[in-house]
Amino acid sequence: MDKEVYRGLEKVVDQKLEAALITVASVLGSTPRKPGAKMLVFADGTTVGTIGGGCGEAEGRREALNAIASYTSNIYHLNMTADMAQEEGMVCGGVMELFIDYLGARKSVEQTNLNKEFLSAISETAHPTSVTVIEALDKQLVGVKLFIKNTGEVFGQLGLEELSKIGQVSANQVCKSCQPQIICLDFELKHCVPSVTKAAYRLLIEPPTTIVQLLILGAGHIALPLATMAKIIGYEVTVVDDRPSFANSARFPTADTIICDDFERALETININPQTFVVIITRGHRYDKVCLKKVINQPASYIGMIGSRKRVKALLAELEEEGVPNKLLQKLYSPIGLKIGAETPEEIAICILAELIKVQRGA
Secondary structure, rough: OOHHHHHHHHHHHHHHEEEEEEEEEEEEOOOOOOOEEEEEEEOOOOEEEOOOOOHHHHHHHHHHHHHHHHOOOOOEEOOHHHHHHHHHHHOOOOEEEEEEEEEEEOHHHHHHHHHHHHHHHHHHOOOOOOEEEEOOHHHOOOEEEEEOOOOOOOOOOOOOHHHHHHHHHHHHHHHHOOOOOOEEEOOOOEEOOOOOOOOOOEEEEEEOOOEEEEEEEEEOOOOHHHHHHHHHOOOEEEEEEOOOOOOOOOEEEEEOEEEEEHHHHHHOOOOOOOOOOEEEEOOOOOOHHHHHHHOOOOOOOOOOOOOHHHHHHHHHHHHOOOOOOHHHHHHHEEEOOOOOOOOOHHHHHHHHHHHHHHHHHOO
């Protein structure tokens, strides 16, 4: 969630203001913003955040004001037609499905308190995953939500016990993907395909962030193309190495963060969470071991390490002798990357990224 929108929501909760939060739930075709984008609309018409700008955003704002006036949460389909796109100078023409969530005095006390808890979880870096009912047979359930902290604690419920269970299971699966998803259920609460069976319930599941954090440990030859390619596909890239001649912005102009420090010390300062993918490609066995020992017990979605099977097997045996549980060591992806016959640093970077995408998408 953008800091601007987060602060706006805090203001709504603290001052008990009337407002509506627009979330892009899904998209079809070419659109200016992707699922998860948010805009907060206050009763006086002011906004924070954006769902794309132009006439489309103005239309979304109008519908949010209608939601505030009627004290209801609802779905609105924003058609970014070719005419509108041309008028705004945008290359788009798709449809954005907007979930407009009413926030204000008419919201139930339970849901208002839950929103407070959710904002607190964000400030505590508890990385909450939220589940919101955006369509239901009982209209009173629309807008009802629950969220799950990275500790596994569940707050709130979705009105029906079975619906809450499905939401929790789905949230754990979506959390690693870093992509919002909509779960469709039929009248018997079975998963369904809307084009085949009309959905009786739809749940919008939003992970803590839509950005994958790629932590590259080692700034050698493979790290160069890996950092560049990862940035192209939207990852937030951090590179760590203890050599000033390697860990610098001139060498890694596309990296978001470059840390030149001792690996162990650097890892003490980095927040590794379920949206973090860790790639260990240091210059030697000793440094690989230091890095792996520091990150293996962290909740990263992916931990991969370069090296031959023989070398990796020996390193894992050493760590197990030093007390690292075998169950944790089983999380390691090594040899790293998909087997595509890669040889050059660029090719190896591609096979690593391919494996990251495979894990991220749950393929």
